[in-house]
Amino acid sequence: MPSYDITRPRFRLSDEHVIVLTELATDRPVPDEYSAARDELRRCGLLGQDGELSVLLLPVLKTLVNPVVVVSLEATGRQGTLNHGLIIGEDHVVAHQSWPGEREAEYTTVEPKTLVWAMAGMVNLQQSAAVRDAGLAVVETTVATLEAGVGSVADVPAAASGGAERDHIRAALESAAARETAGTPEPAGTSEPAGTLDEPALTLFADMIGELRSSWRMTAAWRGRDGGQDGVAVRGFGVWDCGPLGYWHRELPAEPVAPGQVGPESAVRLVRTDAKRVWQMITDLLPAEGEIRRIAGR
DSSP, X not given: OOEEETTTTEEEEOHHHHHHHHHHHTTOOOOGXXXXXXXXXXXXXXBOTTSOBXXXXXXXXHHHHSOSEEEEEEEEETTEEEEEEEEEOSSOEXXXXXXTTOSOEEEEEEOGGGHHHHHHHHTTOOXXXXXXXXXOSEEEEEHHHHHHHHHXXXXXXXXXXXXXXXXXXXXXXXXXXXXXXXXXXXXXXXSSOTTOOOTTHHHHHHHHHHHOOXXXXXXXEEEEEETTEEEEEEEEEEEEEOGGGOEEEEEESOSSOOTTSOOTTOEXXXXXXXXXXXXXXXXXXXXXXXXXXXXXXX
């Protein structure tokens, strides 16, 4: 059920509610399959009986209908995947944040001068002196091995000790790496098959998966130049937040990742970083004014 808080203001809306509101805001008919969402908006007071929009919604809808930059955040953890983001308009910035197990996300306006702080807050960026020395600065493997290790966590009983969980993850990583390297020719000048995850990287990677709070990727898209042509420009980056083992920048697969671009054999490279560098990557994600192509008449 949609709801709102007039003191900020902020709104709890599902995707269906947003579709209804944006259709009405652009004078288009609402498809019949969204009639239930429209009725819910009427009952909560955000929509009049004749389809008139509440004035409280105007800054949010103006931004959603005419975005200049769209920042998307996909964060995956033990509770599943959540989608958050920021929509930057000509006059307002709108943040939306979802909640595990809930249909509705919270939409609220953000002071433009605090834009980077809002983006950092969505990933819970923390400057901490309590990060352990991981020993290695780079971990390299493949998508198949990574998925085997991360997927194995779901098989560990909730009451299992941390050590038992690490042993289970390590076994899954070893098994996946063995399957992957069987029959793979050795690269020239080496004595090990390609893709081998050896010590101490194996133990470290198992610890990283065990401590993983979230793996997230953040992208920004705007009207600009793509390949020398007018189009949608996109850039992004991915990070693992491993709690006491710190932040790791996922250099490979490099963001933005297009559908079908990554497969089981694709390389994965995680490089140790820190909160200061992540902050800079968030800042660099946003386009400069000269990178944005304005539509005539706006």
